[in-house]
Amino acid sequence: MKLSKELLFDVARLSRVNISNEETDQFLDELNDVVKAFDLLSEVDTKGVSPSLHPVKITPKLREDKPEVKKKTALFGEMEDGYFVGPSLK
Amino acid sequence: MNGIVTSSNMKPIAKGVLSGVTVSFKDCICVKGLPAQSSSKILKGYIPSFNATCVEKILSQGGTIIGKTAQDEFGFGSFGINNSYDLKNPVDPTRVPGGSSSGSAIAAKTIKNHLAIAESTGGSIVNPAAFCQVFGACPTYGRVSRYGLIDYANSLDKIGVMANTLELTAKGLTVISGNCSKDSTSVDLPAEDFSKFETFKGILGVPKEYVENLSPEVKQAFQLAIEKLKSKGIQIKNISLALNAKYSIPSYYVIALSETSTNLAKYSGLRYGPQSDFKLHYNDYFTKVRQNFGVEAKRRVILGTFTRMAGYRSAYYIKALKVRTLLIEEYKKAFKQVSAIIHPTMPILPPKIKDTKNLSPIEIYNMDLLTAGVNLAGLPHLTVPIGEMVGMLITTNHFEERKMFSVGGLL
Structure with a gap:
């Protein structure tokens, strides 16, 4: 697998990361070196093997759905009328 | 430089096994009232309003917190050069200290009777500990609560310790271990005192693939250590970890x-x-603010987004998990063949700082092989x-930390 410039820009857009024109060529070469190393995984026969999301068995723990942190502490940022302020979505 | 980037003098809330010991925390671990930046500009000005679980445990066992330690940005680095601190190896200042818990290793080496609380995702405790010639212990995943840790990779992050003696390393890991209701991946096991280990009796395995490409200095130090173990009557057996030798790096990095x-x-x-406008x-706001990420953070976010993208997810992310x-x-x-596995921690001496630029x-x-x-x-x-700037890595089965320290006690 080789990343093209177009795919790199698409991934960067999805990642919300800006890459300058000067960075593009260097990034492309470096990332393709890494992806080439990732491609080694295709050699391994994993038919019938389950994925390990964790290295040890984890028993899910759930707590009661009750707020334990004050809103002002949880929303560390700009507040207005008790709400969290952010940029426009329009 | 002693590895500390933010100083404090936080007294313990009770006497305990760490009374008289000074303690530092890697910058990615939240200590109430102290800046926590993970060496990233994107966290500039963030001061946590709470303590990580391991901080509470240290304070309740007599530890005095003297500050936060330098690291590579978000833990992204093997040498301690992915930050703005100009860190040097305390044993040889022309060389790197290792990473990403670089400041923890420097503090453990240079501050007397000091316990450095560090974090590892892919080797970030033992790499700098070996390079700076101190002890470094990373527990089984889930043994130490991650509550209050600024995360890198949830299924890989572990909080551990470094110190100048095996005894303090074992004591420190004992104090911070234990089940925690605030961490959903914390494991519910009875408390164990890792410093009370028995004399090791068993077979040690050396994976042949992990001793093939060592620098002469590392090879010689490892051979001498093997002779020492044999002289104590320990049986050494050659084993193979062929799959890990070839595929652990790509699998680790994809995940x-x-x-x-x-x-x-x-x-x-x-x-x-x-913030921005x-x-x-x-x-646009999101993209503009994220210009505060360093180059390596940008690279890793792009690669990680790619490996999870529709069309590539099965070939990379799911494949790596399998x-x-x-x-x-x-x-x-x-x-099943051996009680513990031993090999050098790093295949080379810490590189010269000037040689890491390109x-x-x-x-x-x-380097994380x-x-x-x-x-x-x-x-x-x-x-x-x-040896000088050389460490031996001792690995045991899940939850066998005490056995791991008993092997360490032989050296």
Whole structure:
């Protein structure tokens, strides 16, 4: 697998990361070196093997759905009328 | 420089096994009232309003907190050069200290009777500990609560310790271990005192693939350590970890970067760090604020987004998780033949600072060859100094930390 410039820009857009024109060529070469190393995984026969999301068995723990942190502490940022302020979505 | 980037003098809340010991925390661990930046500009100005679980445990056992330690940005680095601190190896200042818990290793080496609380995702405790010639212990995944840790990769991150003696390393790991209701991946096991280990009796395995490409200094120190173990009547057996030797690096990096790319999404300039103009559209705002990421963070977010993208997810992310299962199984099979596995912690001496400037990302990632597998498998591991800037890595089966320290006691 080789990343093209177009795919790199698409991934960067999805990642919300800006890459300058000067960075593009260097990034492309470096990332393709890494992806080439990732491609080694295709050699391994994993038919019938389950994925390990964790290295040890984890028993899910759930707590009661009750707020334990004050809103002002949880929303560390700009507040207005008790709400969290952010940029426009329009 | 002693590795500390923010100083404090936080007294303990009770006497305990750490009374008289000074303690530092890697910058990515939250200590109430002290800046926590993970060496990233994107967290500038963030001061946590709470303590990580391990901080509470240290304070309740007599430890005095003297500050936060330098690290590579978000833990992204093997040498301690991915930050703005100009860190040097205390044993040889022309060389790097290792990473990413660079400041922890420097503090453990240079401050008397000091316990450094560090964090490892793929080798970030034992790598700098070996390079700076101190002890470093990383527990089984889930043994120490991650509550209050600024995460890198959730299924790989472990909080551990470094110190100048084996005894303090074992004591420190004992204090911070234990089940925690605030961490959903914390494991519910009875408390154990890792410093009370018995004399080791058993067979040690040396994976042949992990001793093939060592620098002459590392090879010689490792051979001398093996002779020492044999002179104490310990049986050494050659084993193979062929799958781990070949596939632990790609599997580790695919999983780590996939998880990183989602974890770093929370740095959007709303809850933490520098903000931008709220009149901008959300996407432009988000992209502008994230220019505060360093180059390596950008690279890792892009790679991790790619490996999780529709069309590539099965070939990379899911595949890496399946390969991880096989790599864990390979270790489990090895532990049926031997009690613990030993090999050098790093294949080379710490590089000269001037020689690290032109290394490519893949060359740097490959430095994790001897530490990626144990971290991917969540196995407990300990590095013990066996020569100048050389460590031996001791790995045991899950939750066998006490056995790991008993092997360390032989050296």
